[in-house]
Amino acid sequence: MATAAAQRTARTEADGARTDTAAYQSAFDAAVAADERIEPRDWMPDAYRATLVRQIAQHAHSEIIGMQPEANWITRAPSLRRKAILMAKVQDEAGHGLYLYSAAETLGTGRDELLGKLHSGRQKYSSIFNYPTLTWADVGAIGWLVDGAAITNQVPLCRCSYGPYARAMVRICKEESFHQRQGYELLLALSRGTPEQHAMAQDAVDRWWWPSLMMFGPPDDESQHSAQSMEWKIKRHSNDELRQRFVDICVPQAASLGLTLPDPDLRWNEERGHHDFGAIDWTEFWEVLKGNGPCNEQRITQRRRAHDEGAWVREAAAAYAAKHTGNTGSTGSTGSTDETGATRA
Amino acid sequence: MTAALALGDDALVLSHRLGEWAGHAPVLEEEVALANIALDLLGQARVLLSLAGDEDELAYLREERAFRNLQLVEQPNGDFAHTIARQLYFSVYQQLLYGELATGDGPFAPLAAKAVKEVAYHRDHAEQWTLRLGDGTRTGHERMQRACDALWRFTGEMFQPVEGLDVDWPVLEARWLEYAGDVLGRATLTVPQGPRTGAWAAGAGRQGLHTEPFGRMLAEMQHLHRSHPGASW
Numbered sequence: 001m002a003t004a005a006a007q008r009t010a011r012t013e014a015d016g017a018r019t020d021t022a023a024y025q026s027a028f029d030a031a032v033a034a035d036e037r038i039e040p041r042d043w044m045p046d047a048y049r050a051t052l053v054r055q056i057a058q059h060a061h062s063e064i065i066g067m068q069p070e071a072n073w074i075t076r077a078p079s080l081r082r083k084a085i086l087m088a089k090v091q092d093e094a095g096h097g098l099y100l101y102s103a104a105e106t107l108g109t110g111r112d113e114l115l116g117k118l119h120s121g122r123q124k125y126s127s128i129f130n131y132p133t134l135t136w137a138d139v140g141a142i143g144w145l146v147d148g149a150a151i152t153n154q155v156p157l158c159r160c161s162y163g164p165y166a167r168a169m170v171r172i173c174k175e176e177s178f179h180q181r182q183g184y185e186l187l188l189a190l191s192r193g194t195p196e197q198h199a200m201a202q203d204a205v206d207r208w209w210w211p212s213l214m215m216f217g218p219p220d221d222e223s224q225h226s227a228q229s230m231e232w233k234i235k236r237h238s239n240d241e242l243r244q245r246f247v248d249i250c251v252p253q254a255a256s257l258g259l260t261l262p263d264p265d266l267r268w269n270e271e272r273g274h275h276d277f278g279a280i281d282w283t284e285f286w287e288v289l290k291g292n293g294p295c296n297e298q299r300i301t302q303r304r305r306a307h308d309e310g311a312w313v314r315e316a317a318a319a320y321a322a323k324h325t326g327n328t329g330s331t332g333s334t335g336s337t338d339e340t341g342a343t344r345a
Numbered sequence: 346m347t348a349a350l351a352l353g354d355d356a357l358v359l360s361h362r363l364g365e366w367a368g369h370a371p372v373l374e375e376e377v378a379l380a381n382i383a384l385d386l387l388g389q390a391r392v393l394l395s396l397a398g399d400e401d402e403l404a405y406l407r408e409e410r411a412f413r414n415l416q417l418v419e420q421p422n423g424d425f426a427h428t429i430a431r432q433l434y435f436s437v438y439q440q441l442l443y444g445e446l447a448t449g450d451g452p453f454a455p456l457a458a459k460a461v462k463e464v465a466y467h468r469d470h471a472e473q474w475t476l477r478l479g480d481g482t483r484t485g486h487e488r489m490q491r492a493c494d495a496l497w498r499f500t501g502e503m504f505q506p507v508e509g510l511d512v513d514w515p516v517l518e519a520r521w522l523e524y525a526g527d528v529l530g531r532a533t534l535t536v537p538q539g540p541r542t543g544a545w546a547a548g549a550g551r552q553g554l555h556t557e558p559f560g561r562m563l564a565e566m567q568h569l570h571r572s573h574p575g576a577s578w
Binding site for chain 2: 064067068071074075076077078079080081082083084087088090091094095097098101111136186189190193194196197302305306307309310311312313314315316317318319320321323324
């Protein structure tokens with residue numbers, strides 16, 4: 001049985017010599033089969049690398065764009081305790097973005113390049129963040145449902161075959177679990193509060209339930225990357241399997257919240273040992289993914305604006321570093337050295 | 346508890362302003378840093394306001410004329426340079442003030458002893474950015490100078506005596522001027538010349554006289570809480 005160590009040995013021996021792709025490929029396959037971790041310096045198939053870059057970048061972008069719907073309520077949080085919790089959460093998300101860009105960078109792409117792809121629309125982020133946060137209760141619904149779906153998705157990624165991604169997920173999932181409990185607790189306070197607060201909580205759950213189910217991606221038979229990702233042990237479970245797991249977890253939680261889920265077809269199926277649930281509106285899913293959701297334009301515009309308006313700051317930092325340490329700094333200057341000082345709106 | 350309100354409102358209002366940056370920062374690391382500072386200040390505000398009464402009642406149910414914060418901290422964020430200049434001026438003040446209060450045996454000593462560690466970090470962060478912006482590019486230098494100039498008139502108010510704080514204010518002010526002047530000098534910036542208080546001779550914010558943007562800030566901050574009287578969150 002080849003080990004990751006053997007694989008590394010094979011690579012070192014071949015360094016500078018004739019590349020023997022078949023030997024590398026079989027060492028890689030053996031390492032994946034043995035549930036060993038692939039590390040940045042190990043040989044890996046180009047397609048494996050590309051898939052990981054795409055997935056980790058999309059994940060990082062989701063953390064960054066995902067700050068927006070929640071940041072929308074920081075200045076309006078109804079108590080100082082809730083305000084502190086929400087600020088801490090949004091800060092955590094920025095931190096998750098940083099972890100994930102670092103993980104992506106181990107595969108040979110820089111953060112600037114990935115952000116460029118986000119800004120130009122060549123890389124995506126989770127479609128859930130294209131829905132608006134209309135009331136305070138949405139902050140709770142996002143914590144409970146959106147973070148809940150994310151955790152269901154991400155816990156298996158802690159065993160992903162690519163080491164840096166798996167390790168990032170361990171740290172992220174710990175914090176996400178905390179966020180999810182906070183969201184649940186926020187909704188519980190509303191649900192047990194005044195009639196107006198209860199109605200606000202129910203309305204938020206009604207609006208976020210279906211989009212949360214869509215977070216697991218298209219049905220298995222329409223999922224482009226699933227089979228290959230599972231073969232490489234990047235993914236461990238199919239979209240539909242994780243979606244079912246999520247529904248089964250949420251039903252009793254909704255009951256203890258005293259809230260209903262907006263699905264008349266939702267019921268326990270004794271035979272399957274799972275809940276049956278209604279049909280997802282995939283038309284909406286694909287429309288949002290194509291950019292026609294309620295907030296797609298707004299989210300990406302704000303992200304671009306923050307980046308563009310911050311260019312002079314990054315340039316100043318890079319210039320200062322160059323002046324005072326002889327290097328070019330590490331704040332990711334965009335290469336544009338615009339000295340006009342004009343604010344780009 | 347005039348002093349608890351004064352210090353608590355400073356922290357509460359500046360925390361709120363920093364919270365407005367979430368999702369808008371020039372670089373990802375600053376999303377983390379600004380939120381971090383905002384959280385520290387909110388923590389201080391909660392302790393201080395709790396000394397004076399119920400934190401949420403004080404934050405959400407007072408009107409503009411009852412707030413005791415410095416006019417400096419309520420100034421809108423402006424560009425990143427304005428945010429950094431505001432943070433530098435205030436953090437240096439907080440570090441000096443809390444350093445004093447921590448060594449005394451007044452009611453604020455325990456809070457000050459804890460907060461002074463956080464504030465040293467805030468001051469360092471603002472100082473590093475003042476250097477980078479002031480001594481990086483010409484654009485950065487111009488923007489930073491503009492920001493320092495624009496906020497200068499609000500710095501005098503920090504040294505108006507606050508009832509209940511046993512501090513040698515003139516000494517504190519001299520130390521602040523020396524420290525801030527040194528940072529600006531190292532950043533190749535000119536120490537602003539001009540009055541250090543506004544046209545109102547009074548320490549206006551401390552007396553509940555604020556600037557126009559403040560009312561709008563409070564409207565946003567308090568709206569939801571006030572819409573549900575008596576509800577708990």
